[in-house]
Amino acid sequence: MNQRIIRYSLWLLIAGAVPACKTQAPSTTASTKVSQSQGVYQYRDEDPSVKPFFSDRVGVMGRNGMVASAHPEASQVGLNILKAGGNAVDAAVAVQFALAVVYPGAGNIGGGGFMVYRDQAGKAYTLDYREKAPGRATQNMYLDSLGNVIPGLSISGHLASGVPGSVDGMVEAHKRFGKLSWAQVLQPAVDLAAKGFALTERDALGLNRIKTDLLKINPGKTYFLKSAAPADTISWHKGDLLVQADLAKTLQRIQGQGRAGFYEGETARLLAQEMVQGKGLITEEDLKSYHATWREPIQAKYKEYNVITMPPTSSGGVALLQMMRFTEPYPLRKWGWNRDSTVQVMIEAERRVYADRAKFLGDPDFVKVPVSQLISPDYLRNRWTDFSWAKATDSRNVKGGMIPGYESLETTHFSVVDKEGNAVSITTTLNGGYGSRVVIGGAGFFMNNEMDDFSVKPGVPNMFGLIGNQANAIAPGKRMLSSMTPTILEKDGKLFMVVGTPGGSTIITSVYQTILNVIEHGMTMQQAVNALKFHHQWLPDKTTFENGAFSEATIQALQGRGYMLEKLTNTLGRMDCVLVRPDGTYEGASDPRADNTARGY
Numbered sequence: 001m002n003q004r005i006i007r008y009s010l011w012l013l014i015a016g017a018v019p020a021c022k023t024q025a026p027s028t029t030a031s032t033k034v035s036q037s038q039g040v041y042q043y044r045d046e047d048p049s050v051k052p053f054f055s056d057r058v059g060v061m062g063r064n065g066m067v068a069s070a071h072p073e074a075s076q077v078g079l080n081i082l083k084a085g086g087n088a089v090d091a092a093v094a095v096q097f098a099l100a101v102v103y104p105g106a107g108n109i110g111g112g113g114f115m116v117y118r119d120q121a122g123k124a125y126t127l128d129y130r131e132k133a134p135g136r137a138t139q140n141m142y143l144d145s146l147g148n149v150i151p152g153l154s155i156s157g158h159l160a161s162g163v164p165g166s167v168d169g170m171v172e173a174h175k176r177f178g179k180l181s182w183a184q185v186l187q188p189a190v191d192l193a194a195k196g197f198a199l200t201e202r203d204a205l206g207l208n209r210i211k212t213d214l215l216k217i218n219p220g221k222t223y224f225l226k227s228a229a230p231a232d233t234i235s236w237h238k239g240d241l242l243v244q245a246d247l248a249k250t251l252q253r254i255q256g257q258g259r260a261g262f263y264e265g266e267t268a269r270l271l272a273q274e275m276v277q278g279k280g281l282i283t284e285e286d287l288k289s290y291h292a293t294w295r296e297p298i299q300a301k302y303k304e305y306n307v308i309t310m311p312p313t314s315s316g317g318v319a320l321l322q323m324m325r326f327t328e329p330y331p332l333r334k335w336g337w338n339r340d341s342t343v344q345v346m347i348e349a350e351r352r353v354y355a356d357r358a359k360f361l362g363d364p365d366f367v368k369v370p371v372s373q374l375i376s377p378d379y380l381r382n383r384w385t386d387f388s389w390a391k392a393t394d395s396r397n398v399k400g401g402m403i404p405g406y407e408s409l410e411t412t413h414f415s416v417v418d419k420e421g422n423a424v425s426i427t428t429t430l431n432g433g434y435g436s437r438v439v440i441g442g443a444g445f446f447m448n449n450e451m452d453d454f455s456v457k458p459g460v461p462n463m464f465g466l467i468g469n470q471a472n473a474i475a476p477g478k479r480m481l482s483s484m485t486p487t488i489l490e491k492d493g494k495l496f497m498v499v500g501t502p503g504g505s506t507i508i509t510s511v512y513q514t515i516l517n518v519i520e521h522g523m524t525m526q527q528a529v530n531a532l533k534f535h536h537q538w539l540p541d542k543t544t545f546e547n548g549a550f551s552e553a554t555i556q557a558l559q560g561r562g563y564m565l566e567k568l569t570n571t572l573g574r575m576d577c578v579l580v581r582p583d584g585t586y587e588g589a590s591d592p593r594a595d596n597t598a599r600g601y
Contacts, residue, residue: 059526062600069414097189112165113428129169131162158280196243246444316485354538362471395541411502425486525579
């Protein structure tokens with residue numbers, strides 16, 4: 001008890017004590033009010049036209065298992081595996097491979113990702129299957145003779161790809177925790193590729209959008225084109241059947257040979273051959289030497305909750321815990337959802353965290369990452385000393401903190417819980433939509449463009465506008481830094497929430513807001529996903545927000561304190577989450593902003 005009091009007292013010091021916030025904070029603008037009726041939360045505003053939600057979608061309920069992913073076909077695959085007696089890891093492996101077929105923009109076998117796993121007994125594990133730089137990669141490989149970044153070189157084409165990790169990651173996860181046979185969990189993906197599946201409207205639009213790049217980067221190939229004649233202008237439409245015969249053969253090799261079916265033999269030969277033809281760097285030796293890595297999870301308390309999240313090479317876990325701990329002393333619940341005081345504290349937390357991300361975070365196998373210091377009370381208290389209610393902090397004056405002795409948008413996420421309470425949170429990606437747009441000839445899958453997630457030149461932003469430094473510089477065999485933030489929460493020692501999202505640099509802030517929407521603002525899981533969101537990442541020094549996320553009163557209050565606000569024409573987040581309700585049932589929440597779908601039983 002004494003330790004808990006001491007810890008809480010330290011958090012009070014960060015904000016200058018919670019009671020003081022009541023008088024120091026500006027008057028909170030009138031905005032959304034919350035009321036509770038029979039356990040269902042309804043949101044009302046003084047202006048009836050203001051709605052805090054992207055849609056009125058309601059969650060999917062289940063008692064025996066839940067899968068939430070970016071595509072209805074993949075979610076159904078996961079649910080079928082659970083119904084066949086598989087556990088959460090079996091279902092997650094099946095979903096990963098199914099997404100590689102039905103969601104080629106981000107689902108993959110040519111990319112990488114992170115897994116957070118909590119078993120029914122409460123033991124937590126994290127698996128890093130992030131891509132690596134090829135053995136022939138060099139720190140300045142994307143710079144010209146004058147030291148300037150060559151536009152686009154780290155984003156499209158063969159040179160943009162790192163060594164894929166997804167297949168080895170799934171092999172490792174299944175080998176350690178799987179229940180069903182490897183062949184059984186791979187079969188749904190094989191069937192989807194060989195027999196085809198009906199495109200959704202969003203699937204068709206995505207493939208039509210990249211047709212020009214496909215023709216340019218993959219001359220002579222017809223992968224993902226509707227017609228066998230590359231010059232044909234025929235477009236995809238909703239309901240069209242997409243059959244991927246070469247991908248089916250690749251998946252069959254993985255199904256029959258496991259890891260060797262991808263990292264050795266025919267698939268490895270085809271991949272290496274493609275790299276030679278396109279002047280890429282990945283070799284058969286790079287593939288053979290790749291291995292996913294089990295890492296120790298980061299765990300920390302937020303009030304009565306325990307947050308289990310991903311350590312570096314992901315920056316997401318460290319950043320999420322920093323933001324939550326910055327926030328903890330403040331009465332967000334009393335102030336209200338997206339009120340000006342609530343938003344101001346959250347923006348200032350995000351600003352400082354992204355500055356730290358740029359300075360300190362990288363592959364822990366190559367650089368020392370001071371995780372414990374970055375989330376410590378003393379460090380965070382010092383980072384908060386220049387906070388002012390009167391005006392926005394200028395990002396030009398915010399650098400990464402001082403620690404004594406210190407030496408992507410088209411991603412996809414899925415969450416799975418089985419009837420025993422085993423839970424999996426996985427975020428996986430090719431980085432940009434459809435990765436580097438390179439399709440491996442004879443194998444039929446997209447390669448990643450993850451090399452752009454390195455600091456191709458310190459201080460120069462990547463495709464998501466993120467600034468990096470020497471800790472994330474390119475080196476052979478090194479994993480590039482990521483924003484992916486798969487996370488699991490416990491309450492009173494029991495499973496409470498499984499959460500994650502794609503979104504490049506916005507991943508961390510979307511996960512942060514979704515968690516707070518539930519535990520501070522009383523939303524259901526689906527309401528927390530539906531809720532409109534905002535984002536700040538230190539540089540550029542502006543806050544972007546979904547249309548309707550802020551009331552006019554909040555906008556005026558924040559602008560009056562010097563905050564630069566930019567209303568988005570698109571959306572933030574593609575959340576797929578699961579919440580354990582008080583009666584033990586699961587609420588699956590999938591994002592209405594896309595084709596995301598939850599399936600439970």
